[in-house]
Amino acid sequence: SALEIRYVCEFDIYINSLFQVFKELQCIDSDRKSLYCVFAGMAQEEADRLVHTSIPVNKGKCPVFKELQCLDSDRKGLFVSLPIPLNERHGSDVDKQRLTGTFKLFGFHVMHFDNPDYEQINQYFKRLRADVRLAFISCLAVCVMTHGDEQDQIYLHDRSCLSVTDLRKLCSSRVLLNKPRLYFVQACRGEKALRPMFLQQDGAVVAHQESDCLISQATIRGYSAFRNQMEGSWYITDLCQALQKYGHILPIKNVLQKTRKNLKERVESMNNTYITQLSEDKDTLTRDVQLVRADLDHFTDGLMDLIELEVTEKLLEEKLDEALCDIFNQNVMADINHQLG
Incomplete structure (x- = not known):
């Protein structure tokens, strides 16, 4: 039918476009690890099948709904992103997209609440x-x-x-007792720059609203x-790379140790x-x-975000280099013209 022909044509266009995207990826520098870490732990044949045959067609993006309106029944985690730029925080959009793609890899439903004030963040939670x-969720993750x-x-x-302790209290709920709640805070904790040191060397079930938290x-x-x-951000970049590479094979505390080591x-x-930086965890x-x-x-959805x-x-790097x-x-030519003149 005409509808089927149109669908096939759209599918071909989509696959051709996707092929160009993956062709572009071949020229990405070898030190760009984050995309390739996504495939860690997967058999190569499965990765090939995912790339060449399993990319969904016209599936669209799920918009940000309030109060879990589009939380799928098979998504067992909820990730809430709270970017608060105040003035200008260049690079925050990159952090936001990197977090979105990374947590989708683990089946989290991702919600963003941009730039809330005190009243809004209280009402939101x-x-x-x-x-x-x-x-129905098994894990709550919040990143500020x-x-x-x-x-x-x-x-x-x-x-x-808002104190970090108060943020944790905002997320306290009886239905989350005995379920892990993970908090990631990308923010300064003072104004000093950390200086590196260069060394030369060879029975009963008890529930508590403050338990099962990690900050x-x-x-x-x-x-x-x-x-x-x-x-x-240094921290968000290293956190996402550690999650992509080790999140499915190591406990979260070990993943954060990897993050801290890279930082x-x-x-x-x-x-x-x-200058250098060192993250800190409390749990x-x-x-x-x-x-x-x-x-x-859902894995493919997150993968596509990271590819993009x-x-x-x-x-951007190529345009900057150009x-x-x-x-x-122009400066060289100006110098030559000046000397010849």
């Missing part, structure tokens, strides 16, 4: 706690990306403050958390001095928590 569908201070206060859109913060108290305007190895120069977990890979549809991010970053080359060539 009040509605969330009252939603009966919250009882904002500015912070030495007292572990995180800043909201109206410049009011991972981008830096230790008193120090800054760093963010690259093009590539996003510690980052050393950069800023204002004529070297009341009563058992190991390990994430499980999502089913094929990788290709965008590569194209612009710098143009400026360099």
